[in-house]
Amino acid sequence: MSRIDSWFGVDADWERPAPTPRERRVDVRLALGAMLLVALGQESMRSLGAFVDESHGSGWQYAALVSAVALVAFRRTHPVLVTAASGLHMTVTGLLLPMTMSTLPMQVLYFFLIFSGMAWARDRRAIQAAIAVVLALMVGWVAWGYAASSGTEELLRRFAEDVPEQIGLFSVPVAWFVFMLLNNSLFFGGAIILGQLAWRGARHTAQVEDQARTITSQSARLRDQAVVAERLRIARELHDVVAHHVSVMGVQAAAGRRVLERDPEAAASALAAVERSSREAVGQMRDLLGTLRSDDVDPQDDGGQGMQPPSTSVSAHRAPQPTLADLAALADSSSTPTCEVSVRLVESSAGAAGRVPPPVQLSAYRIVQEAIANVHKHSTARLVQAVVRVDEEADQLEVEVVDDGTQRAGTSGTGLGLRGMRERAQHLGGGVEAGPRVGARGWRVRVWFPLEGRGDADRRAALAQGERISG
Structure with missing residues (x-):
């Protein structure tokens, strides 16, 4: 039956x-x-x-x-x-x-x-x-x-x-x-x-x-999730750009004010750094906004049939996203008369940094940039040392930033900087350690993630896709 x-x-x-x-x-x-x-x-x-x-x-x-x-x-x-x-x-x-x-x-x-x-x-x-x-x-x-x-x-x-x-x-x-x-x-x-x-x-x-x-329904949810993820990415980029450059500008302006009378050349150098940092901040924000608007629909096109090509002015001002090769320039622009910044790139083999995928290089650069900005805003440090290690054998990129200062009185952070670091690291399948240094004065930030920059969710999705194809 x-x-x-x-x-x-x-x-x-x-x-x-x-x-x-x-x-x-x-x-x-x-x-x-x-x-x-x-x-x-x-x-x-x-x-x-x-x-x-x-x-x-x-x-x-x-x-x-x-x-x-x-x-x-x-x-x-x-x-x-x-x-x-x-x-x-x-x-x-x-x-x-x-x-x-x-x-x-x-x-x-x-x-x-x-x-x-x-x-x-x-x-x-x-x-x-x-x-x-x-x-x-x-x-x-x-x-x-x-x-x-x-x-x-x-x-x-x-x-x-x-x-x-x-x-x-x-x-x-x-x-x-x-x-x-x-x-x-x-x-x-x-x-x-x-x-x-x-x-x-x-x-x-x-x-x-x-x-x-x-x-x-799933496509709508994925689309919403993609929108939220893109908003978070944009928020992180804007926070990192603005926080870093504004912090450098504040430190340089304060240094210039202190030495204005007794060392005019040092004051001029500090003001030049402020000017340079402000230009870089505006340029990077313009690049970011230009990327967002590059595929806008032409408002003059009835029905939105065509796509508005990027304008000449936007394209002319757009520069490539920062990479690991730009860390040396970051250290130079972040150093002030009262705080020296050094960044060292360690490669397991020659050219390893250049083989890191661009999104991973950008995340490492932004993490170093945010860590330095936090030191300028909240610490009395006179020295900031950042080390970026690229280990192809271990399939890992590690960022470590340490300073020798203490918390500056009257300052308190919002936590958005560390939160942005954690979001970047988790998105790439890594992790973050942040806290006081053990056995020495100062603060230590350590971030790591795989070189291919794929999180656990991406690995499971790729594995499942492979199983479906093979089955």
Whole structure:
């Protein structure tokens, strides 16, 4: 029974939706059309004298037609009831009005009703029982017909003149039995199988639509996540750029103010550093904003069909993103008369830093930049040392920044700098350590992540993608 239940979809976790008002109106119109066709077929057969021997009159014949056609209007709202009623109707009509039941339009109508019940039944166990009832009625009807007409004798008498002796593979009774078996098997089996195929097709369509909705929903979530991630990236970039340059400008301005009277050259140098740092900050922010606006849609283009190419002014001011090769320049621009900054790049092999992916180089540069900015803002340090280690054998890039100062009185950070470092490191699959130095005065920041810059989530996604492809 489990195979039969499975074939009927008894245990399916899907239920076909009820018909819409439009579909119900279509069924009513379909019933009216069916009534016209069945009545036309009935009258055509009557004109040929097919109903001369039928004991009941045309009133009972049309009552049978109307009652059968009426089931069409309920084929999708009450499919199980329609299936059982069509089987019962066919049996009763075959017993009382055999010629009416055997006309081609009526046979097509019964076929369509059984098909509709299989295709639209929402309770698959109930339709399984209804089909069993229909089949039992048909078997009982045929058996009763043989018994009531004395079976074999009646068939022999009927075919005695045309078939006086066996001329084929079967005798007359056996041939008649095989013909009836094939006819009813094709009739009922075809209606049941085609109806089940229609139900499975509807279920498959619903599953595809559900998957499409799921994909659309997931795409929307991924798009939202991408927007949030991009906002965080932009926030980190702006924070790092602004914080670093403003901190350097503040330190240089303070140094220039202190030595303005006694050392004008040192004051001029400090003011030049302020000017240079301000230009760099404005330039980097322009580059960042230019990148964001490079693919804007042309507002003059109706419908947004074309893309506005980057303007000449934007392209002219845009420079490549900082890399590890720019760390030396960062150290020079960050040094002040009161705080010396040094950055050292350590490579496991010659040219290793240049082989690091650009996004990873940019993250390492921004981390060093932010660590130096934090020292300028919050520390009394006179010396800041940054070391960037590129180890291709260990597949790791490490950034370490230490200073020799203490916390400056009256300063307190917002925590956004360290948070940005952690976000960068976690995004690339690494980690952050930050805190007071052990055994020495000052603060230490250590950040590490793999050279390829892929986090655990990326690795799992790539692994899963590879498994799907190989499978």
